[in-house]
Amino acid sequence: MIDILKIRADFPILSQEVNGKPLVYFDNGATSQKPQVVIDAISKYYQEINANIHRGVHTLSQLATDAYEISRAKVQDHINAQFLHEVLFTSGTTFGINLVANGFASILKAGDEVLVSALEHHSNIVPWQMLCEKTGATLKVIPMNDQGELLMAEYDQLLSDKTKIVAVNHISNALGTVNPIQYMIDKAHQVGAAILIDGAQAVPHIKPNMQELDCDFYVFSGHKMCGPTGVGILYGKEAWLNKLPPYQGGGEMIKEVTFEKTTYAELPHKFEAGTPNIAGGIVLGTAIDYLNSIGFDTIQEQELALLNYGTKRLLEIEGLKIIGTAAIKTSVISFTIDGIHPYDIGSIIDKLGIAVRTGHHCAQPIMNHFNIPGTIRASFSFYNTTQEIDRLVEALKKAQMMLS
Numbered sequence: 356m357i358d359i360l361k362i363r364a365d366f367p368i369l370s371q372e373v374n375g376k377p378l379v380y381f382d383n384g385a386t387s388q389k390p391q392v393v394i395d396a397i398s399k400y401y402q403e404i405n406a407n408i409h410r411g412v413h414t415l416s417q418l419a420t421d422a423y424e425i426s427r428a429k430v431q432d433h434i435n436a437q438f439l440h441e442v443l444f445t446s447g448t449t450f451g452i453n454l455v456a457n458g459f460a461s462i463l464k465a466g467d468e469v470l471v472s473a474l475e476h477h478s479n480i481v482p483w484q485m486l487c488e489k490t491g492a493t494l495k496v497i498p499m500n501d502q503g504e505l506l507m508a509e510y511d512q513l514l515s516d517k518t519k520i521v522a523v524n525h526i527s528n529a530l531g532t533v534n535p536i537q538y539m540i541d542k543a544h545q546v547g548a549a550i551l552i553d554g555a556q557a558v559p560h561i562k563p564n565m566q567e568l569d570c571d572f573y574v575f576s577g578h579k580m581c582g583p584t585g586v587g588i589l590y591g592k593e594a595w596l597n598k599l600p601p602y603q604g605g606g607e608m609i610k611e612v613t614f615e616k617t618t619y620a621e622l623p624h625k626f627e628a629g630t631p632n633i634a635g636g637i638v639l640g641t642a643i644d645y646l647n648s649i650g651f652d653t654i655q656e657q658e659l660a661l662l663n664y665g666t667k668r669l670l671e672i673e674g675l676k677i678i679g680t681a682a683i684k685t686s687v688i689s690f691t692i693d694g695i696h697p698y699d700i701g702s703i704i705d706k707l708g709i710a711v712r713t714g715h716h717c718a719q720p721i722m723n724h725f726n727i728p729g730t731i732r733a734s735f736s737f738y739n740t741t742q743e744i745d746r747l748v749e750a751l752k753k754a755q756m757m758l759s
C-alpha cells in the first residue's frame with residue numbers, strides 16, 4: 356500500500372496554494388514535480404563539488420567527474436543497457452531524436468523509407484521530416500483507430516526492405532496509449548530496419564529493459580521522471596553508435612585535433628561535445644534512486660487506480676468525451692466537453708488551483724484525426740489523489756455552468 360501523505364510530503368510544491376486554492380497538479384505529462392532530495396542534490400552539487408568534468412586533475416574536477424559517471428552507471432543499470440558507453444547524456448528527448456535523425460542522413464538515400472506513427476509528439480515527427488527532405492527518403496505513417504491504438508496489420512503492410520528506421524513512442528503523451536513496442540521492434544528487425552523508441556512518457560511509469568526490448572535507440576528526458584530540466588538520455592546500441600557520425604563538434608568529443616584532421620573520441624564522448632549539464636546529469640541519478648525507492652510496482656498500482664477512478668468520475672459530466680480509449684493506457688485522460696473550448700475550461704479551473712494542459716499537446720496530427728482543435732488533458736502521477744480528482748470534477752462542473 357502506498358503511503359500517499361508521506362510521498363506528498365517529499366514534494367514541497369504540492370503543499371502550495373495557487374490563486375488562493377490548494378494546488379492540484381495534473382500536468383505531469385508536461386513535466387513532473389521534483390522531490391526534496393532532487394532539489395537538495397542540485398544545490399549540494401554547486402555548494403560542494405562544482406567543477407568541469409573529464410579534464411581537470413584537481414580534486415573537485417575528479418569528484419564531479421566521478422559523480423557524473425556514477426550517475427551514468429545508475430542509468431545503465433536502471434534500463435539494463437549492456438554497455439556503459441551505450442548510455443549518452445543529452446539535453447532531453449528532443450535532442451536525442453535529432454541526434455539520431457541527423458546521423459541517419461549519412462545512411463539514407465532516395466527511395467528509402469522512414470516510418471513514424473500517427474500518435475507521435477512533434478519531436479518525433481519533425482526531425483524525420485527534415486531527414487527525408489535532406490536525403491530524398493519518404494516518410495510513411497502508421498495509422499491508428501478511433502480508440503487511439505496503432506493498427507498493427509497496417510504496420511506489417513508498411514514494413515519492407517525499403518524501411519530503414521521506425522520511430523515510435525512507447526506511450527503517447529496526448530492520449531496515454533501504451534504502444535505494443537515489443538511487437539514493433541521485432542517486426543522492424545525482421546525487415547532489417549532500425550527502430551527508435553521515444554520513451555519520454557514511459558520512464559515516469561515503468562522501468563524499460565533495453566536488452567529485453569532489443570530496440571536500437573531509446574530516448575527520454577529527466578524532467579518528466581522527477582529529475583531536472585535540461586538533461587536526458589539517448590540509449591543506442593554500440594554498433595549503431597559506432598556507425599553514426601558525431602552530431603556536434605567541439606571539446607570533449609575529440610581524440611586529437613590538428614588543422615589537417617581530427618579524430619573522434621570513443622563512445623560515449625563522441626556524442627557529448629562541450630560542457631554538459633553536469634548538475635543535471637548527476638541529479639538524474641538521484642531522481643532514478645527516488646523513483647526506485649518508491650518502487651515501480653507501487654507507482655503503477657497508484658496510477659492505475661487514479662486512471663480508473665478519474666475515468667469513472669469524469670464520465671459523470673454531461674457532454675464530456677474522453678479522447679483516447681485504448682485498451683492499454685497509462686494515467687492520462689484527454690477529453691473534450693461539448694460546446695466549450697478547452698482553453699476556456701483550462702483558464703477557469705486554473706483560478707480554482709487546478710493545473711491541466713489544454714491544446715494540441717505538441718501532437719497536432721492526433722487532433723486532426725479526431726477533428727478537434729485540442730483537448731483538456733489531466734495526467735496523473737503517483738503523488739496525486741482521488742480527492743484531487745474530485746476537485747477537478749467539481750471545478751469542471753462549475754466551469755461548465757459558467758460557460759454555457
Ligand SMILES: *Cc1c(COP(=O)(O)O)cnc(C)c1O
Pocket residue numbers: 384447448449450476478479524526527528553555556576
Ligand atoms: C515531452 C515529450 C517529448 C519531448 O521531450 P523534451 O523534454 O521536451 O525534449 C517527446 N516525446 C514525447 C512523447 C513527450 O511526451
